[in-house]
Amino acid sequence: DVKVTQSSRYLVKRTGEKVFLECVQDMDHENMFWYRQDPGLGLRLIYFSYDVKMKEKGDIPEGYSVSREKKERFSLILESASTNQTSMYLCASSLIGTTGGVWQPQHFGDGTRLSIL
Amino acid sequence: AQKVTQAQTEISVVEKEDVTLDCVYETRDTTYYLFWYKQPPSGELVFLIRRNSFDEQNEISGRYSWNFQKSTSSFNFTITASQVVDSAVYFCALKASGGSNYKLTFGKGTLLTVNP
Numbered sequence: 001d002v003k004v005t006q007s008s009r010y011l012v013k014r015t016g017e018k019v020f021l022e023c024v025q026d027m028d029h030e031n032m033f034w035y036r037q038d039p040g041l042g043l044r045l046i047y048f049s050y051d052v053k054m055k056e057k058g059d060i061p062e063g064y065s066v067s068r069e070k071k072e073r074f075s076l077i078l079e080s081a082s083t084n085q086t087s088m089y090l091c092a093s094s095l096i097g098t099t100g101g102v103w104q105p106q107h108f109g110d111g112t113r114l115s116i117l
Numbered sequence: 118a119q120k121v122t123q124a125q126t127e128i129s130v131v132e133k134e135d136v137t138l139d140c141v142y143e144t145r146d147t148t149y150y151l152f153w154y155k156q157p158p159s160g161e162l163v164f165l166i167r168r169n170s171f172d173e174q175n176e177i178s179g180r181y182s183w184n185f186q187k188s189t190s191s192f193n194f195t196i197t198a199s200q201v202v203d204s205a206v207y208f209c210a211l212k213a214s215g216g217s218n219y220k221l222t223f224g225k226g227t228l229l230t231v232n233p
Binding site: 009031033040041042043045048050056058088090092094105106107108109110111113 | 152154159160161162163164167208219220221223224225226
């Protein structure tokens with residue numbers, strides 16, 4: 001089974017702090033993703049990475065950056081945390097493209113519930 | 118642009134009732150993929166099923182079944198004889214062949230509560 005592990009289930013930080021959310025997957029997946037989930041808004045893609053050191057912006061990248069130095073690890077960075085970044089953050093990974101004509105699903109971690117005070 | 122609409126924000130049923138979760142999608146691509154995910158209270162999204170646009174066969178897996186109809190752009194999910202453990206938020210998602218190679222478009226989710 002695919003295992004996507006997020007470093008913290010709950011995190012409380014203060015406004016202005018630099019915050020790191022870590023995600024590790026154990027299935028040698030090429031793609032990794034960071035989403036945030038807010039009530040009434042569903043899941044919104046922040047950033048994704050399709051290879052080491054490669055990244056692309058998602059729908060809501062403002063206020064965030066990412067780092068992928070190793071294939072298995074994808075970090076989300078809040079450069080200067082603000083209260084409107086209080087949210088549930090979900091990491092996911094997937095194989096690249098299609099296998100046998102079927103697009104590979106994304107597999108998710110348990111999520112990090114981040115509160116910015 | 119792609120869009121997924123889950124019109125039902127919340128559904129509440131009593132155990133053993135059947136329940137259908139609706140999903141309507143929009144895309145101009147002829148090749149696309151549809152997914153359903155389950156998010157229990159623990160938070161992790163669990164992949165349930167994928168379907169590609171060329172395969173309109175309905176699928177049944179135990180108490181779960183999926184009805185894919187291209188004519189109405191719908192991919193509905195039915196739980197038969199619901200159980201308390203089915204309580205979760207369910208997301209429908211779309212991956213179209215055009216645009217970003219990696220992006221999934223999610224619906225806003227339907228919160229299903231199954232009461233004993």
